[in-house]
Amino acid sequence: MPEEAGMQEMVTLKTIAETLNTSNDLSLMLDTVVGKLLELTGLTAGWLFLIDERGEYACVSDYNLPPALIRNDKEPMRTGTCWCINRFRDGRLQHAVNIINCKRLEDAVEFKWGDTQDITHHATVPLRSGERMLGLLNVAAPGKEVFSDSELALLQAVAYQIGSAMERMRLYRAEQRRAELYARLGDFGTALSLAINECTESNALPDTVVRLLGKHFDWPFAALVQQTNSTFHIHAMYAHGEVWTDTPDPLSLEGTRLMDRIVDHYRAAILSADELAEIFGQFRLEFQWGEFASGVGVPLPYHAPEEPGVLIVGTESRSLDLIRADKEVLEALAEHIIASRESLKLADHRRELARLEERNRLARDLHDSVNQILFSLSLTAKGAESMLSGSEPVHPAAEVMRDIRALSQEALKEMRALIMQLRPSGLEAGLVSALQEYGAKQGLQVIADRKGMRSIPRFIEEGLWRIGQEALNNIRKHAGVSSACIQLEFSEREAKLTISDRGKGGAKRRMPSSESSLGLSIMRERAQSLGGKLNIWSSSRKGTTVTAVIPLPYESE
The missing domain is CATH 3.30.565.10 (Histidine kinase-like ATPase, C-terminal domain)
Structure with a gap:
């Protein structure tokens, strides 16, 4: 019998290992492996919680749950708490636990949620990969209140396999997300360069940036915030296909504090959904901040440190690994925005230099043509005035020549002032x-x-x-x-x-x-x-x- 049990355990582990290597889709893999585990061990129900670094949990897989736990779209599995999750959070759950009576099932009985199919207890096994704790695997069967040591050892081995596979998929998803974002960043950079070449004013940059962010990335929300005169204002904001620009009202005191935190951090910082609502909630927009699971803010270190900018995006992802990939790409994206801003400044300077050169050319032409003509006219009028004034009686045209000379001198003075304005001298x-x-x-x-x-x-x-x-x-x-x-x-x-x-x-x-x-x-x-x-x-x-x-x-x- 022990030999047969050992063979059965080997078959179970082999089957689970093969199942874990058939897909890179986490949800599909977990659903399949939980069902296969129950089939091989003779158990009837199982469910799996993933618990993140903040202690928030989600039931990501279940198999054959009793009716009492699937009421209202599985509300008992999505809300509340229980002893196994509390022990996991406290760090007291390190190995497979023989028996824990299930608080969710006890509540189902107490509040008459439905049939529990005579399931009252479950075994709890922590999922881990090395030192990284990932979540919990719970398995149960009607009337079963005790799991043997060999059953717990098998569940523990299976949990290690699941944990290793989840870690592999986590890394795969993070790298896949990172590669996807960098590909989009390339397209964004190309589009931004083309848009900058068509921009004639630097004020158009925020609007252009948020529109291109909405077009090339899957972030449902993006905003460019700029500090001016010690207050932060939204220069441009994108959400669900719409763009808002130059919001006049400054951010709240709490929003300003969060902006200062991002600027002082010098690197991208993760924001919670509540913090996003705190920053932007005062602005009446046609969407709910609860749509976003989290956000990322990255400082834009412009050359003037007293007027920094901040780029903020909202994301629907709850995975810290995916959010970290977003952080990395956002820091690279911030460099693109800063470079584009400098390109616009250089373009403005080039246009200003072209205008200066054109004014200098016009000043030279005026000096060499109209200015000389006016000077000659003034001398001619003065000579004619002298000739006409020297005769007796004084010729009537002498007074006209005097007026012509005065007008020509005034015009010459105005022309010299105009040339001075066109071509400044003395700034040295x-x-x-x-x-x-x-x-x-x-x-x-x-x-x-x-x-x-x-x-x-x-x-x-x-x-x-x-x-x-x-x-x-x-x-x-x-x-x-x-x-x-x-x-x-x-x-x-x-x-x-x-x-x-x-x-x-x-x-x-x-x-x-x-x-x-x-x-x-x-x-x-x-x-x-x-x-x-x-x-x-x-x-x-x-x-x-x-x-x-x-x-x-x-x-x-």
């Missing part, structure tokens, strides 16, 4: 000195002050130069004064240029269609193109103050 000595020189040529006494020292990019310096020029032109034309004040102030984050006068004021009352209002609009557009803002304060008694605040890129040591 610094922005403040260049504006002082320009103001002097316009007949203005410019009092300048400077606070702070740091280098700034050429395109920002030229943008401030243009704004300062226009402000000084407005003072010359409209303020009715001969002096102006300029203050240039630098901080770690921004440059602030202030031009003020004690003139007539009234800048804000000018009609939108007027020439002066066009100048104000141009100044505001220049400031906005640099990512900054322009403020104008004007009073009929105290004059006008124009302030341009431009953010500066992070200056590395």
